[in-house]
Amino acid sequence: MIERIYRHPRVVCALVFVMIHLLCEYVLRLEVERERESTRSEVMARASTVRARIEGELNSTVYLGIGLTGYLSLEPDLDDATVARLLSTVYQQGHNIRNIGLAPNNKIAYVYPLEGNVAAIGLEFKDFPDQQRGVQRAIEVRSPVVMGPVKLVQGGYGIITYTPVFLYDGRYWGIISMVVDVPSLLDTVENSQASHGMDWAIRTDSDVLGDAPYVYGDAQLFERDAIRQSIELPGGLWEIAILPEGGLDKTISRMLYTRRVLNFFAAGVMALLVYLVLRERVKVHHMAVHDTLTGLPNRRLLFERLEQRIAMAERYDTQFCIVYVDLDRFKPINDTYGHRCGDLVLCEVAERMRGAVRGSDTVARVGGDEFVILLPDTTEREGALAVGKNLLRAIEQPIKTDRGVVSVGASLGIGLYPENGTDPEELLAYADNAMYREKAQNTANADGASDSGRA
Secondary structure, three states: OHHHHOOOHHHHHHHHHHHHHHHHHHHHHHHHHHHHHHHHHHHHHHHHHHHHHHHHHHHHHHHHHHHHHHHHHHOOOOOHHHHHHHHHHHHHHOOOEEEEEEEEOOEOOEEEOOOOOHHHOOOEHHHOHHHHHHHHHHHHHOOOEEEEEEEOOOOOEEEEEEEEEEOOOOOEEEEEEEEEEHHHHHHHHHOOHHHOOEEEEEEOOHHHHOOOOOEEOOHHHHOOOOEEEEEEEOOEEEEEEEEEOOOOOHHHHHHHHHHHHHHHHHHHHHHHHHHHHHHHHHHHHHHHHEOOOOOOEOHHHHHHHHHHHHHHHHHHOOOEEEEEEEEEOHHHHHHHHOHHHHHHHHHHHHHHHHHHOOOOOEEEEOOOOEEEEEEOOOOOHHHHHHHHHHHHHHHOOOEEEOOEEEOOEEEEEEEEEOOOOOOHHHHHHHHHHHHHHHHHHHHHHHHHHHHHHHO
16 A cells, blocks of 8 residues: 555655645735735725825815804905904914915905915906806805816916805805915825825816816826725815835735745745655665565565455456476575675576566565566466466576676476465465475486486
């Protein structure tokens, strides 16, 4: 059984390598998914922070406008000095505010600070369609509207909050416009810890602008696997997209490469250890069932194969033969030339016998100069006799050694299953006895020939 399982340690080694590698890949895939979810969670948290920062900056401007409407609804008649103090106070409370304008009946009459914004004085929103849409919507919903960036008459672009003012008696008074400086707002976001190491972009609500949305940053982020969140602003919905520099899988790609190299190395080491263990077991098992000198199967392995062949013969009601071989004239060679020469002769004879039979036959060494050949496919005694003649021809050929040329002969005994035995011991005993009878006859013939020669 062990011989069958461990006959090919390289195949087992390859299977172990593949199995361990697949297991490591499965575990790695789980870790990658966990890492990807962890990265997405971190990016989502950062996106939430950036979104909250933008909402906070813009909503603070909206709340200042709402607070100013409360005052104007009660004191609509303003003088220049009062307006200057009022707008100055509001301006100082705001963040990223570029300027504040008051537009009674939708015509800008006051701007703070005046420096750099004089061109806005006298502007009527109806003459600027981009701004008129925001003003009209604010009046319709009676609440602030944020839109932009839009082009300003005094130069540059800005995000504008339009807050309608209705008097205490319900009459419409005009618009409060607050311009948020876009570069200043974006710098505030980019300088925050949440945006470090991140690519991000914002796109505005096209429904307010009436055309394609304005996008700050890389517009391709909205087409990629970026984390996207909505920015809720009065009168519209903006959207932010955020992605780590290099993409979500940048860190994972580095981890994948490192872990795959380690997994490949680990699988290789484990497979090599398995191969070495199996190869050692094969060697041990081979030594246990093979003759150490000739490499032929020994008596133990011969008995295993005989039992297997007997079981098959019983099942299918067939016959098979064995040939018992004992070398003649071997002892004088061993005694005269020494064991080294005798071992060489045994190895040469074993090799010749292996070459004289079929690959399915078994040649086993069962004693000092005794061999047994199992012929599983030979069902008649005549066939075994033919094999025996081939063996004798091969064995009797001269053998060259370092001590000169020697030659041996052989005596054969044939056993037929089940006629001459139904178990390995009985079958071998019969063939052994048949071999000794032939040996005795060969000896008698040789002695007779010698006596005739002397006579």
